[in-house]
Amino acid sequence: MSIANYSFVPWLRRGISNNITVPVSQLRASVDVTLTVNSHTVSNSVELIGPGDITGINSNAIVRTDPKNWVTDFEPNYFPFIEFYDEDFPWRYTPEIPDANHRLRPWLYLLVLEENEFERISSADQPLTSVKLSQDTVAAAFADPTKPGPGRMCMSIPPSPAQAVHPTMLRWTH
Amino acid sequence: MPSGSNLLVTLKTIEPNESTIIAHPCGILNVSQKLVPLNMSIDKYGNQSLSGDAKFSISKVVLGSEQTGTGTVKEEFAPGQYFELSDAEKLSLRDFEKYDSGVSISGSGSLKADYVAELEVEYELKYLHKKTLFTLIRLNLDLFLAFVKGNATGKSKLAAAPKVPSVVGTQKVQISPEQFVIAGTGDLQLLDEAFVFSSEREARLQMEELISSGKILSKNIQVIPSYELNV
Numbered sequence: 483m484s485i486a487n488y489s490f491v492p493w494l495r496r497g498i499s500n501n502i503t504v505p506v507s508q509l510r511a512s513v514d515v516t517l518t519v520n521s522h523t524v525s526n527s528v529e530l531i532g533p534g535d536i537t538g539i540n541s542n543a544i545v546r547t548d549p550k551n552w553v554t555d556f557e558p559n560y561f562p563f564i565e566f567y568d569e570d571f572p573w574r575y576t577p578e579i580p581d582a583n584h585r586l587r588p589w590l591y592l593l594v595l596e597e598n599e600f601e602r603i604s605s606a607d608q609p610l611t612s613v614k615l616s617q618d619t620v621a622a623a624f625a626d627p628t629k630p631g632p633g634r635m636c637m638s639i640p641p642s643p644a645q646a647v648h649p650t651m652l653r654w655t656h
Numbered sequence: 657m658p659s660g661s662n663l664l665v666t667l668k669t670i671e672p673n674e675s676t677i678i679a680h681p682c683g684i685l686n687v688s689q690k691l692v693p694l695n696m697s698i699d700k701y702g703n704q705s706l707s708g709d710a711k712f713s714i715s716k717v718v719l720g721s722e723q724t725g726t727g728t729v730k731e732e733f734a735p736g737q738y739f740e741l742s743d744a745e746k747l748s749l750r751d752f753e754k755y756d757s758g759v760s761i762s763g764s765g766s767l768k769a770d771y772v773a774e775l776e777v778e779y780e781l782k783y784l785h786k787k788t789l790f791t792l793i794r795l796n797l798d799l800f801l802a803f804v805k806g807n808a809t810g811k812s813k814l815a816a817a818p819k820v821p822s823v824v825g826t827q828k829v830q831i832s833p834e835q836f837v838i839a840g841t842g843d844l845q846l847l848d849e850a851f852v853f854s855s856e857r858e859a860r861l862q863m864e865e866l867i868s869s870g871k872i873l874s875k876n877i878q879v880i881p882s883y884e885l886n887v
Contacts, residue, residue, distance in 0.1 A: 487774045487776055492771055493769055496682060496768060498681055498682070499682075499763065500763050500764060501721070501722065503720045513719060514720060515761065517718075517759070518716040518717075520715070529679070530678070531681065536665045537666050539665050540662075540664045542662075542813045545808045546809075567815070584769075584770050584771035
């Protein structure tokens, strides 16, 4: 007799973003809203807030991180992670629809880098601190997207990697 | 944002643009207008008589590619602009009443995914061939629940927020909007549970329908605010 079942899902979403139909990667997704008034039809497009509109995350949204802040002896073969309170949070602002393999890119990424692999950029005219990766770091950290390994998930970035990398510029391949 | 959901992010200042409507993915989209009240027949429009439809209603809302349920949005309308009123009614009715003006659209509040992989939970079976110093202990339920409170989600401020009493300490007071009912003239009792309306005009239209159908005499029923009911 079965006791219970674990259920694993590739992504979760709620709200209007489940009604996105256009499979185009943009800064904001749009949803068509069509109303039938008597015998007339009125239609308009509504844009949904996307990753480019977000300037910060409330720390209360994060339930747990591993390693914790300032842990300096974290085992390098362990997998670092961030756990969010809302289950749908990593996909809430993704301006896309799932692909044929049921995969949906999250709108934010966890970058794990060594001290000498990035340069921190802070500017008064930018709300967030960004990081700049060197060419060598990109080559070492990210696998060649044209040669994916079986069942492996990796990141690839646009052709000019020696730029400040914003999460929306990163592209998942597998 | 609907109640019970958290924004959890700070947004940049989004400049309002007349040609672009921007909504939150978990938010509620209100579509409303103040030209004409919906879901009720009107007699005129301002000082002009009608040449087309007298009743307007939003019969279907399609979000993306699927039809979705909606809530009702109300706005203040002046009855004198849309209905033929007698002089007595013009004096006694309110200048403005809340009528249906549009719909509120929200996606499904439940979590959705397009694929799920399931794994059956199984006990791990172990045979103890000889006695050991360690014995198996059945964990007390109270102790288990105490341990659960110490996990990461249990310690989250968001998880604790619904249980934390307000700083002010007073209970919330909810004021329901005024309602109008059709009641008997003799006993001020509600005629039927279905005859409760958010505006006096809707109640009057229903009363006129009842009278014209011959089900009840006009001298036996009246429209009154719900607080005047004899309950």
